[in-house]
Amino acid sequence: MPDTNAVPTPDLATTRASRPAWWRGLLHEPLVHFMALGGLLFAASAVLAPAQDTSRVIAVTPAVRAEITALYAGTHGRPPNEAELAPLIENWVRTQILYREALALGLDKGDEMIRERITHKMNLLVFSSLRVPVPTDDELRAYLEANRAAYDQPARYDFLGLLVEPGLTREQAEAQAQALSDEENDPPADLVGRVRAYANRDRAGIAALFGTAFADTLAGMAQDTWRAVPINPSAGAEWLVTRVARMHPPRAADFDTIKPNLVDPWQTAAARALAQKAVADMGARYTILNGPAP
Structure with missing residues (x-):
């Protein structure tokens, strides 16, 4: 039976051609990449958290920490240190938020696949709702100053x-x-x-x-x-x-010369910030219980 509640999927070639450059840049961003790990975490955490839990409490329990640690160790051959574990937990919480928001919108109706697909639908909604502005010269100059190392010519x-x-x-x-x-x-x-x-x-x-x-x-x-x-x-x-x-000798990048090359990375950074804020705004409706390490 077809999924009448699924988000419509446009023609692949049309979709790729119509996406702005900043969207393509987001494909390389950590906020998008966390979905790959998120899918594994959701498959593993289906036992740890009930699939239909609609409460506003997200608990990072010792069991969740242990599962995240085990998945990381399976890929890297060692457990993560605290600096590596923190962003993994943050991504797990973000994925939980997106999943529960997707449930609230009814994106799971008629869809029996694992949570990754449901969360992916919510992720697409977040990104498709972004309105990335055209940067002003002042904003581009500020971006250049903050990223001089990427544009200046070294000695x-x-x-x-x-x-x-x-x-x-x-x-x-x-x-x-x-x-x-x-x-x-x-x-x-x-x-x-x-x-x-x-x-x-x-x-x-x-x-x-x-x-x-x-x-x-x-x-x-x-x-x-x-x-x-x-x-x-x-x-x-x-x-x-x-x-x-x-x-x-080193040469500082000339703004007028490289200005056209600054627009896409500026919009990618702006889109990333807007997407992070959107997830953070969703997360404000939840209570995050960060339990002790096992």
Whole structure:
């Protein structure tokens, strides 16, 4: 028998084409992702909480905590610490709120599937009701200032590097640096042939190659001076004889230039905040009993 109370589902291609960019951005947001874990939690918590419990009390009991902990441990191979457990419990409470609100709207009528589907319907209602405004220039400027790290260009370096053979001492590595620095004599051909150029690398990229300590040292080096610097052994050696050829200074992002690129992330953040507030407003009608850890 068809479900006469189900939320109508538009054509998939039409739906995808009509969704605004901020909606697509929400697909990567934690508020949406919690539904994946929420489905597992609801399947497991069907025994812990009666399916038709319409009370305004949501109890985070030791049994609920234990079930959340067990699900996390099954995925990660260890139980969550307190910092990891807190958002999982918060997501469980949010899912309970959405589920009970869905029941209040009758979204469960004629639908015998697990709670995940019912909660998913409520989630769709929350997101479809959002009215995300068009940001003003002042709002976009404020967003840029709060997220400078994502848009500013960091300092970049052109440098040369010679991987010192594994097992050589500091003194031997420094001797190779001295040989490459010798302005009166040509450096040994075997050393010159092993020198590699690294162009336009930022600190994060350098750290990924040779370690954070090396990246910090390189940033403070004078240009055109060979130096033996310790590196992360995972790079295949313990020392890199290096010389900074050029430092490209950092550049702050220009608002007028990147303004078109700020609208979608601003609206995604605004939609996330509105959705969180909508769930919080629903939650204000409930009493949350956060029981002790088992």
